[in-house]
Amino acid sequence: GYTGLHRQMEGAFLEWSDPRRERPRAFRRDANRLTIYLDGINQRLHRLDRIFAIGAIDKYRAGHFHHLADDRSIREVILSGGDPLMIPDGRLEQLISQIDSIRHVERIRIHTRMPIVLPSRINSDLLSLLTRTHSQVLVVVHANHGQEIAGDCVSALRRLVNSGLPVLNQAVLLSRINDSLDALEALSTSLINCGVIPYYLHQLDRVTGTAHFEVNVDRGRQLIEDLRARLPGYAVPHLVQEIPGRRSKTPL
Numbered sequence: 001g002y003t004g005l006h007r008q009m010e011g012a013f014l015e016w017s018d019p020r021r022e023r024p025r026a027f028r029r030d031a032n033r034l035t036i037y038l039d040g041i042n043q044r045l046h047r048l049d050r051i052f053a054i055g056a057i058d059k060y061r062a063g064h065f066h067h068l069a070d071d072r073s074i075r076e077v078i079l080s081g082g083d084p085l086m087i088p089d090g091r092l093e094q095l096i097s098q099i100d101s102i103r104h105v106e107r108i109r110i111h112t113r114m115p116i117v118l119p120s121r122i123n124s125d126l127l128s129l130l131t132r133t134h135s136q137v138l139v140v141v142h143a144n145h146g147q148e149i150a151g152d153c154v155s156a157l158r159r160l161v162n163s164g165l166p167v168l169n170q171a172v173l174l175s176r177i178n179d180s181l182d183a184l185e186a187l188s189t190s191l192i193n194c195g196v197i198p199y200y201l202h203q204l205d206r207v208t209g210t211a212h213f214e215v216n217v218d219r220g221r222q223l224i225e226d227l228r229a230r231l232p233g234y235a236v237p238h239l240v241q242e243i244p245g246r247r248s249k250t251p252l
Helices: 002-015 057-070 089-100 124-131 152-162 181-192 217-230
Strands: 033-038 043-047 076-081 107-111 136-141 167-172 197-202 238-241
Touching (some): 181 217, 217 238
Parallel strands (some): 033 076, 167 197
């Protein structure tokens, strides 16, 4: 269960606080959002405009949140990863509470795989933590195939939705995994039946060792077009791609 896992992760989380890991540095500009990355050895906090990054979050947190508090153009904070829900509740509560105390922040978005791979993580304590904020919390999950949306995963997703949290899904188009009309329809239908919106379908990033999963862009476009003939508009994801140098995801 999660209790045993989060005890194991406590040691990993403490590693993220090692000031030798990384020093603050700059990133690129984007919209009025700020992203906190949690990647297993550090946490980077950066404004996608005048951007800041942080590795030793415990050491630099106070000064960094002063930047966030002072920049009233920031409306949304994204917790991404790594996986924010791998953090023990006490630490997660500290982080969210500190963000939530900044009144011009309107939304906190959490990107996580936990409802899919460890549904027991979505318990009453976590839901209480996520639903007592001033800011609107949104949850973005990542499922690539309808067969992932089954059993305890369905219950976990419905617990999130029934608690009043908007829940979105992002998937990656993968050759011989979900690159068929039937597979994408099943994924979208399974998500919608849990109250989850199929938001993004990503074209695969080109990284070493993944070429056999890549699907031709034209094939992806055709699948989305065919999906529109089968499903209502809210159940059809946006086909997008991350292109280096672009400020946001590029619709295809």
